[in-house]
Amino acid sequence: MRSLTIGRVLDIPIRINVSLLLFLPILVWLIAGQIELYADVVNAVSPTTVDAEVLTEGETPWIIGVVAAVGLFVGVLLHELGHSVTAMRYGIGIASITLWIFGGLARMEDLPEDWSIEFWVALAGPVTSVALAGICYLALFAIPSSAPAVLIFVVAWLAVINLTLAIFNMLPAFPMDGGRIFRALLARNRPYVEATAIAAKTGRFFGVAMVLVGVLNFAPLLALVGFFVYVAAGAESRVVTLRDLLRDVRADDLLQTDSSTVGTDTTVQDLLQRMFEDRRTGYPVLDANGRLAGLVSLGALRSVPPADRSTVTVADVMSRDPPTVSIETPAFDVLERLAETGSDRVVVLEDDRLVGTLDNEAIVAYIDLVQGIGPLPETETPDATPPDGYA
Structure with a gap:
């Protein structure tokens, strides 16, 4: 689902996912319909007793629902800012913070593999909550007893809900905060990939447990959270494994280095014939001056009706911003x-000069090979080992 950017905090883009906009009215309704239940909890923590009957009169429940729901997600935003600020102190950039149906997500430009960094970054969120x-x-003790009951209720409710969320987030249900802390502790004395596999297995166990508890207790939101976990x-375990398999591999190790290109004036019919002869499904496209003009793939050619293939040219169907x-x-x-572009191949350049292309199939073939034979022993590794690099 799409996300809308609503502003920036500490130069971090703040986004609201459409799923949250759809869920907010439901959350307001849930809060408004359980005022009496929440009133008992509020009165247990507040020095000032609130009258549940006053809170359920007229439009008051809906006012409480709106203010409490907004306050909840302000707390979620601050929770994510806690992660973000801590990550930034370790030199990790934050691409964005997104608020969505399941809370918040601070998207980091590089996930830390140092166990101590991950530990403190993960812990910062629950600590903030x-x-x-x-x-x-503490604000409850500063608010006078003559203040509106709605104000006292909402502040007390936010105290309880933020503490509840902090405790819930500390469950070792990877990739929740507690699960990331669990992985960090595991990674102190074992490989990061192994630590991730153990944490992910534990996370899936908690996910199943949440789904079962949610279904048995008619708590659909908990079941959805469990499914997400x-x-x-x-998914994250697979990504970490994939990153490890490709740890010392660069684009020039896998690219197709032949200089096969097509011109912008090549017809679709001619290109289809060439694809059949070359057993290729994509080519870089060069203009009349020999500069990169785009990228054309078999998928784009399929959209051209057979009757038009002799007149439609590559320039009409190519991707102009490959x-x-x-x-x-x-x-x-x-x-x-x-993944970001939805393309099946990239163009590889060296000093703005076309070197070749690299597609999904070449990367998958390399991964299959490594998984089939395992990593080479240290003595068999070629001398020209590419430098390490991560997303």
Whole structure:
């Protein structure tokens, strides 16, 4: 789903996912419909007792629902800023913070593999939530007893909910904060990939448990969170394994170095025939001056009706802004670039000069090879080992 950028904090883009906009009215309704239940909890922590009957009169429940829901996601934003500020102190850039149906997500430009850095970055979020809970709790003693009951209720509710979220986030359900802390502790004395596999397996266990508890107790949101944890744990484990397999591999190690190109005036019919002869499904496109003009693939040619293939040219169907990388680009970064652009190949350049192309198939073939034979022993590794590189 799409996300809308609503501003920047500490030069970090803040985005709201469409899923949150769809979920907010439901959250408001849930809060408004359980005022009496929450009132018992609020009165247990607040020095000033609130009358539940006053809070349920007229439009008051809906006002409480709106203010509390907004306050909750302000707390989620501050939670993510806690992660972000700590990461920035370690030199890790933050691409964005997105608020969505399951809370928040601070997207880092590079996930730390140093266990101590991950530990403190992961811990910063729950610590921020606990601090918010403490601030709201202390505020209850500063608010006069004559203040509106709605204000006292919302502040007390935010104290309770922020503490609850902090405790919930500390569950070792990778990739939640507690799961990341768990992985960091595991990574102190074992390989990062192994630590991730153990944390992911634990995360999937908690995900299944959340789904079962949610279904048995008619708590659909908890079941959805459990499903997300289960899927995300497996996905991140696969990404970490993939990154490790491609650790010392660059674009120039895998690219197709032949200089096969096509011109912008080549017809679709001629190109299809050439693809059949070359057993290739994509080519860089050069203009009349020999400069890169785009990239054409079999998928684009398929959209041309057979009757028009002798008159439609490559210039009409090519991608005019193809994804490009340099020869030094790590192979894992190439995969990320392919995912971001939705393309099946990238053009590889050296000093703005076309060197070749690199597609998904070449990277997958290399991964299959490495997984089949395992990493080469140290003595068999070629001397010209490419430098390490990560996304």
